[in-house]
Structures are given as C-alpha cells and as structure tokens.
Amino acid sequence: MATPQRRTVRDVRKGNRAMLLRTLYFDGPASRNDLTALTGLSAATVSTMTGDLLSDSIIVEAGQVDSDGGRPRVLLRVNPRYGYAIGVDVAETHVRVELFDLGMTELARVEYALRPARHDVELIARHILAGIDVVLADAGIPSEQVLGVGVGVPGIVESGADALIHAKTFGWDGVPMGSLLRAGTSLPLFVDNGAKTMGQAELWFGSGRGAGSAVIVLIGSGVGAMVITDGVTLRGVSRSAGEWGHIKVVVGGRSCRCGGQGCLEAYIGAEAILARAGVETRTSGWQEALAQLLTSGSPVVEETVTYLGVGLANLINLVNPERIVIGGWAGLLLGERLLPDIRRAAGDNSLAQPFAATSIVLGRLGPDAVALGAATLVLEQFLTSTPAARIPAAG
Template sequence: MAEARRRTVRDLRRGNREVLLRALYFGGPASRQELGTATGLSAATVSNVTGDLLADGVIVEAGQVGSDGGRPRVILRANAEHGYAIGVDVGETHVRVELFDLGMAEQAKVEYALRPARHDVELVVRHILAGIDLVMAEAGVSQERVLGVGIGVPGLVERGPDAVIHAPTYGWQGVPLGALLRGASVLPSSQGLLGAQTRSPRTGTELPLYVDNGAKTMGQAELWFGAGRGARHAIVALIGSGVGASIVTDGMTYRGANGSAGEWGHTPIAVGGRLCRCGARGCLEAYVGAEGLLERYREVSPSADPLAEEVAGLAALLADGSAAARELMADTVTCLGAGLGNLVNLFNPERIVLGGWAGLMMGRRHLEDIRAATARHALAQPYAQTAIELGQLGADAVALGAATLVIDAFLLDSAPRTTDAAVLS
C-alpha cells in the first residue's frame, strides 16, 4: 500500500510539472500567480514545482513586474537553452535535418538531395546520421544536450523500437528505420527497397528517436505554431510529390486502428481513373500531387520540360498562360476541391490548412478558386463553418513538426533523460 501511495504522489507531481511547463511553453512568460490562475493549481503547488523546474534549469527567471501594493512579481519563462531537438524531413526529393532550441528557433540546417525515382534505404539512413552530426557540430551543441531526434517519413509507421516503415509509393516496404539508425547491420532480404538486401552504416545514433508520418508532423507544427493554432478540429493537408493529411479531432491527432489514418491522397475521386503510384486507379494523388500533375502537364503541353525537377516544373505550369495549361489547372483545382469537400463532409473541421510545397505554390495563386471548388463539393452547413487557409511554416514544416515530437515528449517528462530510449511513433 505504501508503494502504491508513493507512485501516486510521484505521478501527481509529474503531472503538475507537465501542466506548469506546458503553460509556460505555450502561454509565454508568466508570474507564479498567473500560472496558478491559468492552471488551477494551488499557490503552494506552483511554488514547489516551479522551484524544482528552476533548480533543474528547465525554466529561468525573466525579470520582475510591479504588483498592486505588494512586492514585485518574478516572471518565469521556459529556458530555450536547456536542450535541443533535431527534426528530420525524409521527403521525395530530399532529406532535410534541422537543429532547434527549446524555443524552436533554428540553430543549424543541412539538406541532401534525393532522386525522386529512387529512395535507397542505406543512402537515406546515411544522410540522416550525417545530418545529425553536422548540425550539432555547426551549432556547437554536444550530444548530451540534444533531447532527441524526430523524423517525419512517408507512409505508415509501425509503433515499436524498430519504427518499421511501410511506404509503397516511396519504394519502402517493412523498412526498420529505427533499428537501422541505431546501427543494425543488415535488412532481411524480404525487407527494404524493393526487397533488396541493404546494409546500414557501421555506427548509429544513441539519441532518442521519434518517428511519425510526415503529414502528421507537419500537422502538429501548424497546430503549435502556424495556421492551425487554436483550432480543436482541423485538417492539415500536405501536397507535395504525393498527398497526405493530418486529421485533428478535439485537439488530438486521429490515427485510426494502426496509425494509417490520413492517407487522403489515396481516396478515389474517379472510378477507373488514372493509375496512382500506389497501384490503384483514380486516387486524388494522381490528379493533384506534383508528380501526377506534371505527368498530366507533359501529356497536354508541348512546352512542358520532361526533364524539369518538380518544383521548377510546377512553377512553369503555374506560369504557363496557354489554354491547355489553364484548363489543366482548372481541372486540378476542381479535383482538389472535391477532395477537400470530402474532408469537410466526413470530419466537419473548423479549419483546413493547405500546406506542403506544392500545396503552397498552388494555393498562393488559386486559393479563392480552391475555396469555391470546395464549396461546390461540400455540404453547405459544415462548409460555412470551415475556414480554408494556407500553411504558415513553409518548406520547413515537416522537419519543425518532427522536432515537436521530441519537445512533446520532453514536456511530458522533463526530468533528466537517459539515452536508452525506444523509438516512438
């Protein structure tokens, strides 16, 4: 009974610590009295817990403000230099690695190019590990001060220490990314890139790893710091080479039975339509994802450069004033509106955030058209309650969101960590 009571008290203190730290992290600097009002915790609890956080260096004093007739109040804030988080964006055409402090200010960044048609597992793992070392060295940050590495990847992520990735459109099936980043020697022949046997680097990282789908990491970044901030029910749509979405219900990311919820790009909008990279026909991704869209552009326009990389190719399409290009973009906007309308009808969000590099490029030119197309394909009442906005975090949203996986874990348990942490997803 005594042991059970000790666990309960410890859990209560841990919970109070999380509540206060989140209040400071998301609410900004505050006095102890303001923290008590914001959290509902007693003055004694606030004093005890903030004392522990100050002693641990997790928060710092940030000056004083006057009070009505009493002593000046000490202002507290989260200590941005207490630790660092690394965010990794594993995309179709790049691996981007960024180092952030606890205030999510970028400290260092490196990007490695990938060929869109080939995503070799060994190469991606080497880029991630090299990037981790490089950003720490560039910022002068030791490994001991890094709280962990968050990684946004395409496809489905199986929970567990191996963080197994299933991403058919990326060419990965059953890739144990977590194990490879830890330095596991060989992928079984039935796994990896198109079933090929693949060796990982001889050494890996000991940093805690947190792996999730890239659309979901972008969604969390927009919810914390961008266009989704303050929304309880939201959809964050990622349109790049492919298409995905993060579905937020009552402030929580909806994952489904095994984590694959949000594969919006593979919902059909045309029965028997164009062949998608996933092997099905008529998927939304085949019509509005950059890869599929540029294939359509090359089919209808002799001016389309067949060798252009995707960003340049989409920019050329958007700038093309020919009748064929205008008709193609009108059809693309209609398809996108149908896909967004489905989201409105299914999930009744208060906000839809359109992001991803291709989504932002199209949205900057055609946002009003996209809104109108969505209205035509959604029920009037839920659409009237839905705002459609562009993402605010740009090309770094996936990596930033991946880093928030580390920060989220830190806020949950800000006690001193060990490096013997499981890969999370």
C-alpha cells in the first residue's frame, strides 16, 4: 500500500520510449513498421519517436530490406557505440574490470591479482579506479561516453548512496564501497552482490531470457538466488532478499559458516560438499576437486543432489516460477552431469501442481559472467530510464 505515483502525460512518452528502445534492443534490428506491430503503438508515434532517437543517435539505421513491391523498410537498431558500460568483478583472488559497448561486446579488460587474506577496501577501490582508466585508454574511449560502472562484490550490499557491504569472507562489515569509488570518479555507480550480477547476466543474456518469472540459483562456494517476477528482481526491504543459501533444510543440522545450523549452503555449497566428502580442501583447486568428486561415485554426490532438490523444491513451492536457472561454477558442474537427477529430486520434494509448471535448466554463461552482469545493471538503467540526448563534450 505504498503511496502510488501520480502520472502525468509526459510519463506516457517516457514509458513508451523506454519500451520502444527495449524492444529494439532485444528484437532488433527492426523496421519502423515492425515496431508498430511489436510495440502496439501507432505508426505515427513510432515515426516521431524513432526520429528523436535517431537524431540523438541512440539508434542508427542498419540497412534496408526489400518488400514485395513497395517502399523498402529501413532497419533500425540500437547504436552500440552510443555509450559504454564498465563491469567490475571483485573476487577472492582478483579484481577484474571490463569495458563493453551497448551491444555488450567486450572491448577491453584488465585484471589485478589480490593476495589472499589481503582484502583491503581502499586497495581494491584503487584497483577499480585504475582499471577504469586503463580499459578506457586501451579502447580509446573518452570517459564522458561511459554510461556507468557496475560493480559485483561479495557479501550483502545495503542500498543507499554509500552501498555498504557486509562480507564475512573479506572481513568487511559496513564497508562504504560506493562513497570510496565516488570520491575517485563521477561516473554513475551500481554496486550489487557478485552472484546477483552473474544472475543478472544469465537473466538478460543467458538461459533466463524471455522468462516472465524466474529464479536464478547460484551455487559456488556460497549459495544464493534471485527471484524475478514480471521482469523485476525481488530485492526486499533492505535489499537482501534471495539469501537462499541460508534457509534451513535440516533443523539442527550441519554448522554453516554463517553461524547457523542446517543451512542449505552447509550441504550444497562447494566448500561444504568437499568437506562432507572428506576431500582435502587446498585453497586452490576446488573446481578440479569437485569435478573429480562428481565422477567418483561417492555417496556424498547423491546426497548433494537430494539437498539441492529440496532447496529447489522449496523455491518451487514458495515462488511457483516459470523457470529455474542453475548457475554458479559449482552449480554448472553439478548440473552438467546430474541435471536429470536434480530435476527428479526437486519433483520428489515439491507439490505436483507447481512443479509441473516449472522448467529447470542450466545456465549458459560461464562463471566469468560477473563483470558482464555488473555492466548489465548499467544497460538496464539505460533502457528503462529513457536517456536524454548526450551533452556533447565541450570544446
């Protein structure tokens, strides 16, 4: 019952323009004529609106297409060079900065290694700021053309200008990444949990594409989920929704690094799986170890499938989504070999009705999609808040 927003006649324009742009981005290239059909707007409106967008060079012409004996259609598409988005992946071992054009083609990247147990916020912030300069210089893009910077970080990210981060593994508690970066750059910032940015990538460009309501499940060392209904992500009142990894599946069960007991993460998190199987967990080589374990026929694998199935079933019962996408490096590893078993386990533990309505699929994007997803936050902003004309660089 939040106070609804008043609408004025200009919001109509804004909304329609955003819709047109979004349509063109995902279904483009398309002719003006196609757009009238796709958007439901009248030909006149499409014409004036595309005119505006063309003169702002947000969209460009993309060749012609013959019609059976009439004026040929001229195709339009979003100008990938209208602006650029930067995505940053802050992980345990590295900080990676990538530069994308609006078509999400990678133009440049740079990576800084982090020494383990040396996660100084200010150092990382310096890496990010330096990385931004480097990728821009590499690609020869002036910073005025960058629409924003998305940053994927570990832990819980609180909303607000400061983007306070709580990440136990990094020893961060209330670290103001937002204000630290804002001190060094004036570019618009979008900070979110790295798993969630990866999910964002999967949702927009991977297996989640086209689903009206979906849950993207992310399994790595940690475990999380994104719930999307009608295209919008469930964020929760303090933006920490989706902590799927810490729902309890066994009351009084295994201890979890969050301090609780019986968390799902304590059974299906990569670290937890290996620990349960008694595999020596060297700090590196987890991926290999897990891959090896999966082929070993260990009973732990079967157990893991059951727990994962239960976790998915809980989502199915509670959210009743159209699609569940399994992602994260450990999730992909598990899914590759065991997807049918996982599906069965989920079915065994959920109600028939909602289970029948849900398809469980594997993510298509690798675990490297964190930066891509972070950049997608910028893209999302660009597509929804209808952009005005670029102010040309003074001079």
